[in-house]
Amino acid sequence: MSDDDLRQEGGTSRRDFLRTAGLAAGGAVVGAAAGAQEADPLITEVQEWASATGEGVDATPYGMPIRFESDVVRRTVSWLTADPISSINFTPIHALDGTITPQGCAFERHHSGAIELSKDNYRLMITGLVDRPLVFTFDDLMRFPRENHVYFCECAANSGMEWAGAQLNGAQFTHGMIHNMEYSGVPLRILLEEAGVKPEGQWIFVEGADASSNGRSIPMEKAMDDVLVAFTANGEALRKEHGYPVRLVVPGWEGNMWVKWLRRIGVTHSAVEAREETSKYTDLMPDGRARKWTWAMDAKSVITSPSPQMPIRHGAGPLVLTGLAWSGRGAIERVDVSLDGGVNWQTARLAAPAQKFALTRFYLDIEWDGRPMLLQSRAIDETGYVQPTKHQLRAIRGLNSVYHNNGIQTWAVYENGAVENVELDA
Numbered sequence: 001m002s003d004d005d006l007r008q009e010g011g012t013s014r015r016d017f018l019r020t021a022g023l024a025a026g027g028a029v030v031g032a033a034a035g036a037q038e039a040d041p042l043i044t045e046v047q048e049w050a051s052a053t054g055e056g057v058d059a060t061p062y063g064m065p066i067r068f069e070s071d072v073v074r075r076t077v078s079w080l081t082a083d084p085i086s087s088i089n090f091t092p093i094h095a096l097d098g099t100i101t102p103q104g105c106a107f108e109r110h111h112s113g114a115i116e117l118s119k120d121n122y123r124l125m126i127t128g129l130v131d132r133p134l135v136f137t138f139d140d141l142m143r144f145p146r147e148n149h150v151y152f153c154e155c156a157a158n159s160g161m162e163w164a165g166a167q168l169n170g171a172q173f174t175h176g177m178i179h180n181m182e183y184s185g186v187p188l189r190i191l192l193e194e195a196g197v198k199p200e201g202q203w204i205f206v207e208g209a210d211a212s213s214n215g216r217s218i219p220m221e222k223a224m225d226d227v228l229v230a231f232t233a234n235g236e237a238l239r240k241e242h243g244y245p246v247r248l249v250v251p252g253w254e255g256n257m258w259v260k261w262l263r264r265i266g267v268t269h270s271a272v273e274a275r276e277e278t279s280k281y282t283d284l285m286p287d288g289r290a291r292k293w294t295w296a297m298d299a300k301s302v303i304t305s306p307s308p309q310m311p312i313r314h315g316a317g318p319l320v321l322t323g324l325a326w327s328g329r330g331a332i333e334r335v336d337v338s339l340d341g342g343v344n345w346q347t348a349r350l351a352a353p354a355q356k357f358a359l360t361r362f363y364l365d366i367e368w369d370g371r372p373m374l375l376q377s378r379a380i381d382e383t384g385y386v387q388p389t390k391h392q393l394r395a396i397r398g399l400n401s402v403y404h405n406n407g408i409q410t411w412a413v414y415e416n417g418a419v420e421n422v423e424l425d426a
């Protein structure tokens with residue numbers, strides 16, 4: 001089972017949203033300030049939680065989110081694939097802030113389920129066109145110099161269900177096949193140099209220890225550049241579902257190359273030989289030809305709040321618009337936000353200087369007048385590339401693609417604060 005099985009259902013286009021927007025029930029309290037003066041028993045009276053002691057430090061050896069946050073979890077869409085072992089779940093990006101994705105809610109994509117592989121049983125082999133074929137234990141890997149980097153990992157199928165029209169009502173589902181973590185690992189270059197790559201070794205073929213093996217080819221130039229053989233994410237060991245004990249991290253490139261439970265690296269001759277073995281990830285064009293070699297993820301962004309799962313609960317007045325932007329070709333340079341479906345644009349504030357191949361958080365602080373909005377965000381990366389509209393993208397790629405949908409997302413915000421996934425007419 002591969003990502004090719006991700007099915008698109010006949011797009012429930014919501015082109016007539018403008019009419020419904022006009023009819024949406026009112027209820028916005030115009031002019032309400034963020035903060036009130038009246039006496040509130042929650043601040044004036046002694047509460048139950050202040051009248052007794054809380055839990056001791058021995059209660060929770062490994063912490064979990066408090067129960068009030070129990071809806072901030074990965075979710076699946078049941079019709080995507082036939083079986084959960086070959087499926088995808090989605091990061092709750094609508095409910096997170098900052099840029100780091102906690103491992104416990106970082107999306108998962110498996111072709112044959114998450115396996116349990118111990119450090120003791122772990123081996124990594126480097127074979128093929130090398131001077132010294134090598135097999136490393138986990139402890140061997142720990143003796144090589146390490147680096148730390150924050151990188152996003154986006155499945156090429158992220159937003160794939162939206163090609164034919166607005167379909168899934170939530171940023172989690174439209175854009176949640178992405179996570180962003182801080183990895184510690186050994187640069188792959190160091191291990192390849194240890195094995196001694198022969199001059200004719202131009203590609204590597206990487207495989208995992210799971211039944212699917214998820215074999216993928218990577219050009220030597222990338223392998224020698226910034227690819228990491230990683231064993232921690234956000235400071236702790238990789239979770240089972242992200243490839244414990246070791247996964248490949250391929251910055252900026254599509255998630256399917258980030259091989260989990262990394263087992264074998266074969267150094268091979270030519271691009272063609274290596275790529276033909278596994279050229280599964282292609283983008284079908286309207287004329288029947290297919291785009292291949294589409295490894296880097298193009299610049300993309302999405303407003304995470306407000307969004308369908310994060311309606312506006314407070315009526316008119318101060319409103320924080322926020323979202324995420326990223327590019328597999330370099331750092332994010334600028335993010336623009338539109339409140340009127342792309343007619344006018346304002347430059348958003350980046351929460352921190354953008355880092356190459358990592359998620360960038362943006363904010364736009366506005367005074368909402370309580371009227372309907374058509375929210376969009378548009379990412380621009382350091383190469384000057386501007387995130388296209390969905391219409392611009394479809395004009396080139398047609399409707400048959402699954403992968404690499406980086407078109408601009410539109411959220412319709414209604415007067416009552418509800419938010420819906422919509423598409424604009426061209």
Ligand SMILES: Nc1nc2c(c(=O)[nH]1)N[C@H]1C(S)=C(S)[C@@H](COP(=O)(O)O)O[C@H]1N2
Pocket residue numbers: 003106107108109110111112153154155156179207208209210212213214241242243254255256257258259260261
């Ligand atoms: N061994 C192995 N590696 C794999 C896969 C797999 O099924 N097996 N899935 C790939 C795909 S398609 C994606 S998008 C990423 C997802 O990584 P995650 O599960 O940590 O989010 O892992 C990639 N690496």
Ligand SMILES: [Mo]
Pocket residue numbers: 003109154155156157255256
């Ligand atoms: Mo993927």
